Amino acid sequence: MQVRLTELPFDPQHEEAAFSAGRSEMGALVSFVGLCRGESPAVRGLHIDHYAGFTEKEVTRLAQDVAARFDCPDLLVVHRVGDILPGEAIVLVAALSRHRANAFDAVRVLMDYLKTDAPLWKRETGPDGARWIEPRAEDLARRAEAEGKRL
Amino acid sequence: MQVRLTELPFDPQHEEAAFSAGRSEMGALVSFVGLCRGESPAVRGLHIDHYAGFTEKEVTRLAQDVAARFDCPDLLVVHRVGDILPGEAIVLVAALSRHRANAFDAVRVLMDYLKTDAPLWKRETGPDGARWIEPRAEDLARRAEAEGKRL
């Protein structure tokens, strides 16, 4: 289990390669990369605020919960905070597992959790200035559905 | 849609990076990498037989089906054929999408299809010699379940 917040741009494929290197007992690597979309002029950039210390602790707790639930302890989360430019990676979630089903479940549900439960606050800068993003009803619904299905 | 069979080792993260480069209108990249497990001495290597021409055509057809079903046309499939060593990547399936749900569904279901419907034949070399692998009941069941759920 590795959880890292970074203010600097990161290369998601480089992180994935390092995460899976030498783990040839594992058969499946699933990854999700969330990218800062650059539909000029709709979004000129993104800022993600976090609560230093607390955010890491909470994201780690979410990852541990998912690891236990799907028997998939080999998880990697890298999350940008601060100012992010269009085209840059915002988040990488990856899972290594012997079987692909656990890895798919773990990455997908951990992303659902990060969207709703991670102490992160997003501000988009568009043509009309900056605005803070509220959690999307769609994400909250997905999370509720996931809870109902799995528990 | 890109489908490629290769007799040579490939770097899945390099392929993913090339696949997603410059696609900043997309927000989500999901990928699956299947690795040749190296639990010495159980598996010393893998050979995958294919039917040149026909296999590419069939894998492309499966990918097109999944692309249409999940409205996720940006798919990449790279599949090794021939002799594969422990630790090497066997298959990469990746999807780029504006929203993560389609990309997750597309990669997962396309992998399910590849496991059951792709004209590929696997031979494992273990301590007792080589043996051809039959489709796993688990994979066939998963495919049937996916069909039932989605159609």
Next chain:
Amino acid sequence: MVKLVFLGKFRGLARDNAEVALPADVGTLAELKDWIVRRDPALGHAMAATQTQVIVNQSVVRDFSRRICEADEIAFLPPMSGG
């Protein structure tokens, strides 16, 4: 002295994310919220208009009658928007 932390949209509205000396009549989290509203109406308005979570020394607190202790770190969190 306590440390106040305002996150997300509260951060820009807050006078400071820093150590402050509270007046003698601010003894509980509820009293602290009232004091913030009086001192910083724009921030108080934003906090009233949305669900606000209070974190004391990195733990979620729901009981606003909780007494504030010296050196507490008290954070106010608007709804999370996720990664």
Next chain:
Amino acid sequence: MVKLVFLGKFRGLARDNAEVALPADVGTLAELKDWIVRRDPALGHAMAATQTQVIVNQSVVRDFSRRICEADEIAFLPPMSGG
């Protein structure tokens, strides 16, 4: 002449994956299968023991009464094991 292609576990048992001249009495896919069993009992046994798909000129064929044409490429596929 037709081209026969044996895949997967059939490949190693087959005499050749190559062009062959069929005897005059082999006119249909069913007759071709019988001829393979007579000519190559180990291969015929393997093909009888498992589900075998027949692909003619890259298309699946289920009707074994289909007549074989000059230059057909006829492939025999054991169950696929996937990627």
